[in-house]
């Protein structure tokens with residue numbers, strides 16, 4: 001039995017003082033006592049539920065900051081995607097493991113305790129399976145273990161190059177999968193008991209509704225289901241032209257959405273799509289920094305949450321690795337759109353940062369298929385102890401607000417994943433992960 005004593009802890013919807021938390025050998029929270037003196041326990045100042053990064057393409061971490069030079073043409077999501085494809089074409093399994101390990105360590109340092117890897121890079125540069133068809137997936141598993149982050153791995157179904165059964169283009173051959181291949185991959189990955197497995201039809205561009213239904217029907221009961229939808233206006237237009245329906249409408253009608261689903265981006269929603277997505281209990285997987293970086297558009301967050309919609313946050317292309325920054329961007333995008341302040345989550349009297357953290361941690365855990373995301377008896381102990389630089393003047397209950405909206409740098413002092421203290425990775429292994437990453441980047445960018 002492990003015990004933690006927090007001067008303040010973020011319990012569901014409120015702060016509590018002098019909180020004593022008991023964690024059993026299985027990593028579950030078994031007791032929470034408030035207003036008690038510190039007994040024989042690990043002592044921390046400010047305890048929060050750890051955040052889930054619910055959407056990751058780990059290899060894209062290596063591109064962060066390198067595509068920010070204007071070309072002669074019109075730069076948008078699609079021109080960025082060409083860049084990303086060229087970069088990806090050379091990646092080996094060693095490269096992917098090195099980049100992912102670095103990313104996962106950075107995520108842990110910034111307050112994430114779990115990650116959902118939306119993994120579509122399965123094949124070699126010629127589009128052939130590796131001798132071990134799960135080679136790339138198992139490199140992701142190894143990278144997560146090296147850092148200690150909890151991994152939900154969702155292998156991707158990617159069969160078409162666009163609406164109307166367009167063939168895959170050359171770079172996309174590395175992604176090519178049909179339903180049976182994804183299921184065989186899942187079977188091979190079952191032996192990694194620490195990994196939560198789900199599946200991800202990439203998008204309605206890359207997988208058609210009949211395939212998605214077949215994949216969902218064959219996936220293990222309760223497995224998390226992830227899909228990109230409505231990130232781009234061009235995608236919405238092409239979907240409408242090919243099917244007579246917008247992407248979310250098509251998903252709702254032809255596949256059906258429920259609490260197993262995470263719909264990533266969902267940026268461009270018609271009113272009825274917004275209402276029905278919110279009512280479905282599915283999580284909207286919002287990726288504020290990537291959506292801003294790629295010029296996707298602004299998610300209708302205020303309306304979606306007013307309709308009871310659930311959400312979490314994802315790093316996606318990893319131009320940002322901090323949940324504090326993602327939440328700030330999310331709220332600021334709404335303030336700029338609506339020309340109002342303090343908009344998120346409609347909770348008078350509640351600090352916006354606190355409300356955002358509560359909801360995103362809970363939604364993220366749902367999307368990861370883990371019973372975590374809140375400090376509650378019965379949930380998994382994925383926890384962080386945070387502070388901020390220059391914290392002394394402020395009550396620890398304000399640190400989260402100061403980190404999200406006050407320009408204060410958040411410092412993650414301790415981290416527990418499944419009840420195990422990982423305190424970041426030890427310095428020596430963090431250094432070897434960083435060295436290997438640097439070597440990889442030097443070679444890839446030479």
Ligand SMILES: [Zn+2]
Nearest residue numbers: 055057228316
């Ligand atoms: Zn994505």
